[in-house]
Amino acid sequence: RETPKGGVACECRPGFELAKNQRDCTLTCNYGNGGCQHTCDDTETGPECGCHQKYALHSDGKTCIEKDEAAIESSEYNATSVADVDKRVKRRLLMETCAVNNGGCDRTCKDTATGVRCSCPVGFTLQPDGKTCKDIDECLSNNGGCDHFCRNTVGSFECSCQKGYKLLTDERTC
Numbered sequence: 001r002e003t004p005k006g007g008v009a010c011e012c013r014p015g016f017e018l019a020k021n022q023r024d025c026t027l028t029c030n031y032g033n034g035g036c037q038h039t040c041d042d043t044e045t046g047p048e049c050g051c052h053q054k055y056a057l058h059s060d061g062k063t064c065i066e067k068d069e070a071a072i073e074s075s076e077y078n079a080t081s082v083a084d085v086d087k088r089v090k091r092r093l094l095m096e097t098c099a100v101n102n103g104g105c106d107r108t109c110k111d112t113a114t115g116v117r118c119s120c121p122v123g124f125t126l127q128p129d130g131k132t133c134k135d136i137d138e139c140l141s142n143n144g145g146c147d148h149f150c151r152n153t154v155g156s157f158e159c160s161c162q163k164g165y166k167l168l169t170d171e172r173t174c
């Protein structure tokens with residue numbers, strides 16, 4: 001742009017600002033959000049990126065990552081790529097919901113703040129894997145309370161009596 005005094009003055013494209021040397025153009029938040037993923041603040045030294053709550057600024061100064069992932073990132077410094085972190089978040093979200101594959105639970109699945117929690121119906125016990133339900137063999141303990149014979153069934157058990165005896169209505173006593 002020509003100035004009234006006969007010289008030239010530089011101008012910048014929209015979103016850029018003329019630098020102090022009156023020649024260079026510097027990026028501002030008005031152009032592509034200053035390269036920031038979330039928030040952008042114009043400062044003397046250029047755009048400064050910020051992140052929404054629960055997010056932390058990545059070491060690249062532009063990208064925002066989930067805060068607990070940021071902790072993982074610093075402990076696993078080899079896997080700093082944002083793509084890797086994204087994959088990990090998605091994988092974890094997919095795994096930790098009862099909506100997908102019943103959360104890996106054999107029977108009952110419940111979504112909790114710390115992830116899924118599996119549980120089993122009466123007569124079954126949750127295995128150390130936290131997912132599988134196994135029938136309890138009631139007959140192993142005190143013969144299941146049966147007077148004579150005890151027969152384990154899936155989810156329950158049955159008492160029966162020797163020949164000549166009849167099972168009473170308590171289904172234990174002969």
Ligand SMILES: [Ca+2]
Pocket residue numbers: 123135136137138152153154155156157
């Ligand atoms: Ca049983």
